[in-house]
Amino acid sequence: MLKQSSSRPSRLRGTFALTLLAAAIGTATPALADPEVVRSVKVDERVYEIAFNPATQAVYAAVTGLGDDNKQQVTPGIVVLDASTLEQKNKIETGDVTPFGLGINTKTQKIYAVDTRKGVVGVYDLKSGKEVAVIENSGDESNHLRQAVVDEKANKIYISAFGGMVRDGKKGPDSAVWVIDGATDKLESVIVSPVQSAAGLALDADNKRLYVADLNSSTIAEIDLSTQKVLRTFDSVITEKDANPEPFDTINLEIDTKNGQLYAINQKSGGVSLIDLKSGKITRTVKTGDGALSARLHPQSGDLYVANRNDGTVSVVDADTHYVTAHLFTGVRPQTLAIDPKTGQVYVSNKSKGKGRQAPEDAPVPVEAAGNTITLITP
Structure with a gap:
């Protein structure tokens, strides 16, 4: 396990540090700031992905x-927030589609809303807010949809469908990856059982590769998108010699195509595995926090931002040292992250805990000031 430092080694704090830096290099070069939570706003409608x-x-x-x-307590939909102020600007009504996951094609200006429970994908025009299509699969594969990943170059959308689980001695529907044609917004094909239980996805559009996390076995499959065939599988968690990977650990993925590196987000282990894509080998692991759920690679710094659902924190993993340089409290249950590629600002969705499924019906819903919120972090 790597040693965790308290701040990014290349960053200096305060005016005194800035003065020393400027004197050392002979110019008034500004120091890099540390990541900071700027504000959070309430979204009182059970927020999931952003x-x-x-x-x-x-x-x-x-x-x-x-x-x-x-x-259903209130109307489902997609809330539109101003990126600077987090003020609500609008809400896209999604009708019978209850959105959990989201994927945006910034070229076509369409958003794809994943309804996990109904097993459909709603498509909406971002300019008008109108529904374009509702996509479903009539096959025998699982319709427990999970994540959407958009290939803007090819105008394809990939949706993971969790399945392959055995309950009461009976195997359920196979997991799958849907392939949606963004030009027609119709289901083009289905990749059946690339892994036993498909969870997170990561896309390498230039090399036409899709990586699929198998939540059941904590392994990853690499798919050639030209043939839709699995090229190889590799472990995403480190185990003892001759032992099988711990099940139900690797849930999401993030990819650094520039450096040929894949990040496996491991919820049970509470951290991240760094995998070299050339060899398929784990090069190191980094502990971030309890219930690590999702991550985004910062397009400017190369740092990895990790949402730790059970900790209520977002951890920052340094691009160069791979040390954790910050733990930022963002809300009750950090779910997903999004980043502005121009400003570098980071956004976090924080779900509420609620009163719990085992609570009596007459039990009050707890007040959670930091639940169902969107948080803004400056890098």
Whole structure:
């Protein structure tokens, strides 16, 4: 396990440090600031995934409107927030689609809303807010949809469908990856059982590779998108010799195509595995926090921002040292992250805990000031 430092080694703090730096290099070069939580706003409709749109300088938040009993309490939709102030600008009504996951094609200005429960994908025009299509699969594969990844160059959208689980001795529907044609917004094909239980996805568009996390076995499959065949699989967690990977650990993925590196986000282990894509080998692991759930690579610094769901924090992993340089409290249950590629600002969705499924019906819903919020972090 790597030693964790308290701040990024290349960053200096305060006016005194800035003066020393300027004197040392003979010019008034500004020091890099440390990541900081700027503000949080309440979104009172059970927020899940978020996405950023550079064209509108807005953050889009999927809100399910579901209560602890999974009954509809308020209207589901996609809340549109101003990227600078986090003020709500609009709300896209999604009708019968209850959005959990989101994917934006910034070229076509369409957003894809994943309805995990109904097993459909709603497509909406971002300019008008109107519904374009609702996509479903009539096959025998699982329709428990999870994540959307958009290939803007090819105008394709990939959706993971979790499946392959055995309950009461019976195997359920196979997991799958949907391939949606963004030109027609129709289901083009289905990649069946690339792994046993498909969870997170990561796309290398230039090399036509899709990486799929197998939540059941904590392994990763590499798919050739030209043939839709699995080229290889590799471990995403380190185990003892001759031992099998711990199940239900690797849940999401992030990719650094520039440096040929894949990040496996491991919720049980509470951290990240760094995998060299050339060899398929784990090069190191980094502990970030309890219930590590999702991550985004910062396009400017190369740092990795990791949402630790059970800790209520977002950890920053330094691009060069791979030390954790910050733990930032953002909310009750950090879910997903989005980043503005121009300003570098980081956005976090924080779900509420609620009263819990085992609570009596008459139990009050706890007040959670830091639940169902969107948080802004300056890098």
